[in-house]
Amino acid sequence: MQQVYLNGAPAFARVTAGPLWSSSSLNYDIGIYAQDTWTLGRLTLTPGFRVDGLNAQIDEEFAPAGRFVPERHFPKRENLPDWWDVSPRFGVAYDVFGDAKTAVKFSTGRYFRSQTNGFAQRYDPMAETNAYDLRSWTDRDLLGRDLATNGDDIAQDNEIGPPTNVLFGQAPYRNPDPDIRREGNWLTNVSLQQEVLPRVSVTAGYYRRTYHNLESRDNLLVGPEDYTLLQLADPRGSGTVPVWNLSPTKLGQVNELDTNTDGDSIVYNGFELSFNARLPNGAAFFGGWTTERTVSSACGQFIDQRYEERLYWQGGPPSTHRFCDERQYDIPFRHEYKLSGAYPLPLGIMASMAFQSYAGVEQRRIWTVPVSAFTAVGAVRTRSVIVQLDEPGTRYLDRWNQIDAGFSKRFNIGRHQLEGLVNFYNLNNSSVVLLEAREFGSAAGGLQRPTRIMQPRMMRLGMQWKF
16 A cells, blocks of 8 residues: 655555456467478579467466455466467569669568567456555554544544445456457558669669557447547647547446457558668768658547547447548658768878758647636536647658768787777757647647757767777
């Protein structure tokens, strides 16, 4: 138990469901991979596949009674999960003209999410038990009288109020769908590589990654009919924000099911144009441009999970158990530029340089809806609600550019070699904002307040001794 004070006076007792003892076992995590390469004239094929097996369990668990919970015993749960998956892999390269200067390459393959016994631990009734409860605490003297100041400063059982967490000490009602599948993704690459000069090549590529078997959690005891749509005052000063409030009669009713949802998707698309040059005098240069975009869709998320983090611009309540906002958002492609090189100078000095330019990260302002916003419309807040106020793809921080440079020189001392280094980071001394506060309210310390900026210009001296 932890005793919590407000302004130095007893306020709450944070009680725990200890002692806790949990145990899970990873029975096997197997990966078998096979690949071959076939050459047919100017065509090279690389077929392959991978077999993954995973089996884990929750062991039988026992914990003695604690101060606030009785003795607990849970039987062993096996096959959490019991997965066998086959991932095909395939690659092809074609020498277009037979002169080893122009190559077209293609590859595709499926990759599954790495898991050990983390999946089983989700459903561990001991580790995932509702282990905490915040209860009122009034310190009293030996006669039971409330004291304006602390009595013995020890929270006795008769000084602690009733439970506020109706599930305290109970195993959570959360289970996996018997047919749940492992999350994975397909990665496909297509590129064209061309030698334009001896030791100088350019590459153009397209990369696509799509995620599948995405998981979603559904509380089977809560449906769309258990939410009320409220129009709350927009904290930005005009208009309203629609917020969904859970019925008080559904608080504490939990029977969650983890399953795969076909309506959710995550898709990455990227294009790249780059060059690579290695010159005879030891100089080398590399550079390129990349543009990319990742779009996530939650069209298959279950209603109760999505309502908790509902975005204000989405439409009205659905007529089915799941909902999807049909509006399409214009998510822009973001651009990156890189250039680096090394060039030998007289006196054996090697100079190097690197330039990087990245698009600023997306910033969506969020609002933790206060209790007063609910009471203003005659409602009672039943759970914490966080609303994102900006549409996806509309607010980004400024682009940041960084220039680094370095010089090195080697000295041969007998059989030993000594190399001196001097490096400069952020040579342009950019102070661009990398992250900023994005929450409305006084607790945020100011909306759009910078929380992280680029490190200032820095010089580093170093030495390497090889012997």
